[in-house]
Amino acid sequence: MTSLFKKQKNYANIYTVMSYTPLKKKFKTSFGLVDIVDMYREDEGEWVRLLLVDRAQESASYVEEEKRNELYFKYMRALSNSLEYFVKEAKERNDDIKDILLIGGGGFSFPKYVMSHYESLNMDVVELYEEMLDYALDYFYLKDLIEDYGLIKHKRLNIIIGDAVKFISRPGKKYDIIINDAFHGETPNQDMLTPRAVENIKAHLSANGVYMINLITGIEGYHSMAGIVTEKVLERFFKCVRSFPVLPCRDKKDKQNVIYIATDNEAKVNGTDFEKEFYKCIKQRQTI
Numbered sequence: 001m002t003s004l005f006k007k008q009k010n011y012a013n014i015y016t017v018m019s020y021t022p023l024k025k026k027f028k029t030s031f032g033l034v035d036i037v038d039m040y041r042e043d044e045g046e047w048v049r050l051l052l053v054d055r056a057q058e059s060a061s062y063v064e065e066e067k068r069n070e071l072y073f074k075y076m077r078a079l080s081n082s083l084e085y086f087v088k089e090a091k092e093r094n095d096d097i098k099d100i101l102l103i104g105g106g107g108f109s110f111p112k113y114v115m116s117h118y119e120s121l122n123m124d125v126v127e128l129y130e131e132m133l134d135y136a137l138d139y140f141y142l143k144d145l146i147e148d149y150g151l152i153k154h155k156r157l158n159i160i161i162g163d164a165v166k167f168i169s170r171p172g173k174k175y176d177i178i179i180n181d182a183f184h185g186e187t188p189n190q191d192m193l194t195p196r197a198v199e200n201i202k203a204h205l206s207a208n209g210v211y212m213i214n215l216i217t218g219i220e221g222y223h224s225m226a227g228i229v230t231e232k233v234l235e236r237f238f239k240c241v242r243s244f245p246v247l248p249c250r251d252k253k254d255k256q257n258v259i260y261i262a263t264d265n266e267a268k269v270n271g272t273d274f275e276k277e278f279y280k281c282i283k284q285r286q287t288i
Helices: 074-092 109-117 130-139 142-148 164-169 195-203 222-237 272-278
Strands: 018-020 025-029 032-041 046-053 056-062 099-103 122-127 157-161 175-180 205-217 240-245 256-263
Touching: 025 130, 032 130, 046 130, 056 109, 074 109, 074 175, 074 205, 074 256, 074 272, 099 109, 109 122, 109 142, 122 130, 130 142, 130 157, 164 195, 195 205, 195 222, 205 222, 222 240, 222 256
Parallel strands: 099 122, 099 175, 122 157, 175 205
Antiparallel strands: 018 032, 025 032, 032 046, 046 056, 205 256, 240 256
């Protein structure tokens, strides 16, 4: 999830790189107004399908068939870079990353990427709203992914419709990586950021597990409180906590996607190797 309409005036080239086709679909739901529209990125020469909730971008997918399982948002590319690093790091330790939990499915962009790029990984996705799953199946090519990769037969992708707070409060499966990307429009699921929720997340992680949170926050100043509070809570339960702004060139007082990474294995994210991998192939421009 990343902001689309707010603060456009701050970015001089916003209107030159974006142009919209007529509205595709509009839905009134219990959680807000949902729009599904196609956008042409002139700088990339690509059509992108957007899922908007109350005018904020919730998810996106390339329309071209060959790129439908690739990632559009920069913060998701940063998450995928992190995943690639952790998979390689585990293999070097003669270990394997096998199970991932994603909290907040949205249009299922990240599950599509993981399922199509990592044959050895399994993923559980907790999505609060069944309507979101319907949109992902019908408009964001999730149905094609399931058929193309035989995911029902091989049971690599499990989708749970329900409250993630309740899901993690129950004893159960251990995961190597847990990713929290749960939003309503531009607002994160605050219930997933409480000490109790983080404690429950920790209980679902394997010994060398990693918890990653996507948060929209400032690095400093008025808009930084969400990030400060989140980091303090994580530090209560994990030995190592690091934060990475997806666009470090942006003014630190502006809101942006910041990825928080927490683990008890400090070697995983300390040093420059991880940071280089995190920012790999992410263009540092001032637009989405």
